[in-house]
Amino acid sequence: MKLRAEGVSRQYFRQGKGTNVFNALKETDLTLEEGVVTEVTGRSGSGKSTLLNVCAGLLTPTTGKVFLGDTDLYAQEDAARSRLRNESIGVIPQGQTGLRSLTVLENVLLPCVMYGIEGQETYAEELLEQMDIAELRNAYPSELSGGEMRRLSIARALIRRPGILLADEPTGDLDDENTHIVLSLLRKCADEGKAVLLVTHEAEAAAYADRIYRMEKGVLTSQEG
Amino acid sequence: MKFANSLAWKNMKRKPGRTAALILLAAFLAFSVFGGSIVVKSLQNGLDSYESRLGADVIIVPNQARSHGSIESILLQGIPGYFYMEDSVLEKARNTEGVEVATPQFYLASASAGCCSVSVQVIGFDPETDFTIKPWIRESYSGDFGDGDLIVGSNIEIPSTRKLTFYNVECNVAAKLARTGTGLDNAVYANMNTIRQMMESSVLLGFDYFSDVPAENAISSVMIKVADSYDIDQVTGDLNIHIRRVEATQAKTMISGIAEGLTGVSRVIGVMVLMIWLLSIVIMIVAFAMIVNERKKEFAVLRVVGASQKMLSRLLVSEAGMISLIGAVIGVGAASLVIFPFLGLIREQLDLPMLLPGLPVILVLLVLSIAVAVIAGALTSAISVRKITRGETGLILREDV
Numbered sequence: 129m130k131l132r133a134e135g136v137s138r139q140y141f142r143q144g145k146g147t148n149v150f151n152a153l154k155e156t157d158l159t160l161e162e163g164v165v166t167e168v169t170g171r172s173g174s175g176k177s178t179l180l181n182v183c184a185g186l187l188t189p190t191t192g193k194v195f196l197g198d199t200d201l202y203a204q205e206d207a208a209r210s211r212l213r214n215e216s217i218g219v220i221p222q223g224q225t226g227l228r229s230l231t232v233l234e235n236v237l238l239p240c241v242m243y244g245i246e247g248q249e250t251y252a253e254e255l256l257e258q259m260d261i262a263e264l265r266n267a268y269p270s271e272l273s274g275g276e277m278r279r280l281s282i283a284r285a286l287i288r289r290p291g292i293l294l295a296d297e298p299t300g301d302l303d304d305e306n307t308h309i310v311l312s313l314l315r316k317c318a319d320e321g322k323a324v325l326l327v328t329h330e331a332e333a334a335a336y337a338d339r340i341y342r343m344e345k346g347v348l349t350s351q352e353g
Numbered sequence: 354m355k356f357a358n359s360l361a362w363k364n365m366k367r368k369p370g371r372t373a374a375l376i377l378l379a380a381f382l383a384f385s386v387f388g389g390s391i392v393v394k395s396l397q398n399g400l401d402s403y404e405s406r407l408g409a410d411v412i413i414v415p416n417q418a419r420s421h422g423s424i425e426s427i428l429l430q431g432i433p434g435y436f437y438m439e440d441s442v443l444e445k446a447r448n449t450e451g452v453e454v455a456t457p458q459f460y461l462a463s464a465s466a467g468c469c470s471v472s473v474q475v476i477g478f479d480p481e482t483d484f485t486i487k488p489w490i491r492e493s494y495s496g497d498f499g500d501g502d503l504i505v506g507s508n509i510e511i512p513s514t515r516k517l518t519f520y521n522v523e524c525n526v527a528a529k530l531a532r533t534g535t536g537l538d539n540a541v542y543a544n545m546n547t548i549r550q551m552m553e554s555s556v557l558l559g560f561d562y563f564s565d566v567p568a569e570n571a572i573s574s575v576m577i578k579v580a581d582s583y584d585i586d587q588v589t590g591d592l593n594i595h596i597r598r599v600e601a602t603q604a605k606t607m608i609s610g611i612a613e614g615l616t617g618v619s620r621v622i623g624v625m626v627l628m629i630w631l632l633s634i635v636i637m638i639v640a641f642a643m644i645v646n647e648r649k650k651e652f653a654v655l656r657v658v659g660a661s662q663k664m665l666s667r668l669l670v671s672e673a674g675m676i677s678l679i680g681a682v683i684g685v686g687a688a689s690l691v692i693f694p695f696l697g698l699i700r701e702q703l704d705l706p707m708l709l710p711g712l713p714v715i716l717v718l719l720v721l722s723i724a725v726a727v728i729a730g731a732l733t734s735a736i737s738v739r740k741i742t743r744g745e746t747g748l749i750l751r752e753d754v
Contacts, residue, residue: 177747177750178747181746181747181750182747184657184747186656186657186745186746186747186750187745187746187747187748188745206661206662206663207661207662207663210656210659210660210661210662210664211659211661213657213658213659214658214659215659219657219658221653221654221657221750222750223650225650225654225657227651227654227655228367228651229360229363229364229366229367229368230360230363234363238655238658239658239659241356241359242356242655242658242659242660242664243659244355244356268367284658285658288659
């Protein structure tokens with residue numbers, strides 16, 4: 129499955145002197161293809177996460193469209209768009225995002241339970257094995273380290289076997305060993321046929337990416353050629 | 354819905370402090386609604402019961418009634434009292450135009466001395482002409498009620514021998530009456546012959562209740578039913594003019610004093626319930642707004658993994674609904690524990706007739722109170738839900754990082 133952003137931009141309105149419009153993302157085109165890790169790098173506040181959220185269907189672009197396959201994501205009603213995201217887009221958000229009231233296993237199964245999809249427990253266990261956190265299945269997020277939490281987010285993003293994987297600073301506060309583990313897992317996902325968007329400011333990530341873009345003041349430029 | 358309920362339940366369990374505080378708030382709301390409505394309903398019932406037991410349009414009592422216990426305190430509060438006038442008043446009343454039926458009543462305060470089993474108010478009536486006590490007795494007792502028989506109010510304990518003695522007149526207890534919530538529950542009832550025997554015996558025992566009225570001719574009050582085509586005001590006025598040394602009063606006037614007291618108490622309770630309501634609802638709105646604000650990231654994560662705005666609303670409303678339901682059940686239970694066993698004490702404090710409504714009414718009030726608390730919880734949370742579901746998830750994630 130392919131995700132295509134065409135001419136997407138996003139403005140924010142904020143209080144302050146002079147102009148109150150802030151162009152977080154200027155008109156941008158981006159295509160995520162199967163089997164490819166696309167890295168978007170850049171400084172904090174450059175617009176990387178805005179682009180990822182627009183691609184995920186979580187932030188309506190001021191201009192432009194996002195196509196998931198042939199489906200215009202933002203032409204859908206909220207319920208349909210949410211379902212599409214649940215089925216086809218795995219999002220690994222920035223920060224610690226485990227639900228505190230659920231165990232690790234319940235967190236991973238959350239996208240399935242939400243739509244009444246049963247029988248995914250074995251696959252969830254497999255994912256936990258792959259992420260090397262199987263022994264923590266009954267632990268709560270508050271008992272996990274940063275690296276374990278990030279791997280939980282990846283397992284949760286993969287449980288619905290989505291074609292697209294969007295990772296926002298997945299190695300943000302991890303040590304070298306955990307950074308390597310997480311980036312390797314994302315690489316593996318691409319090798320298995322997923323389209324992966326990796327938003328990061330880690331220089332190390334370049335080694336795992338097929339395409340690298342740089343975002344500066346909302347403008348996206350390719351780093352190749 | 355299954356998902357929403359199950360996640361809501363887990364959220365509640367994982368945050369026991371927050372859940373307990375919200376449950377307490379909902380319990381407080383349900384307590385005030387249920388407790389308040391039961392008290393107000395009991396007061397209304399008490400008044401209705403008193404009005405129907407009084408059963409007459411006009412009541413004649415001697416002028417001296419005020420100094421020996423008013424009819425209101427005898428009938429309403431159950432304070433034993435007595436006053437007498439000659440039975441010629443009855444004939445004069447019967448001869449007054451517009452009087453359809455006139456029947457005498459006899460009030461005898463039993464003594465606490467050895468001649469009497471218990472200290473209560475004894476009320477006598479003439480079975481031939483009575484239209485106020487008999488219909489009420491018929492509700493609880495359909496057997497014979499002859500000379501030497503007594504029927505007792507609901508607060509009177511019946512001895513195992515079923516015998517009670519007043520002024521050395523031994524009587525047989527035939528039945529116990531249904532509860533009225535008034536002083537009538539503390540009285541015993543006898544027919545005219547029985548009470549006359551007690552009255553005469555009391556004279557022989559040296560009790561001087563009758564002053565210059567011969568005990569064999571003494572009556573305490575005359576209950577009057579006015580004929581349909583006559584004006585009660587007019588008939589009351591005529592009775593006061595034509596019969597000397599007595600006071601004819603409309604039963605409606607006697608009730609109005611109690612009704613005014615009841616209206617006042619009901620209004621105070623109503624205002625208190627309303628204040629508690631407003632306060633609880635404001636606190637609930639603020640509490641839910643704070644909770645939703647604190648849980649913004651959690652809701653954003655749910656959106657990220659595919660929850661629609663509708664699912665999120667359902668989750669939050671279902672969490673608020675469950676909390677309110679548990680709180681409401683606790684609140685209603687606590688109100689029941691306070692109101693039902695202590696109704697007598699509340700009645701004493703308010704000094705107004707109180708009669709608990711029947712079980713079906715109590716059940717309706719119970720269900721309504723629970724429903725009101727659950728709806729209030731769901732609606733107050735809905736205000737915060739609107740705010741969270743309207744926000745763009747991308748912006749929430751951006752704010753929160």
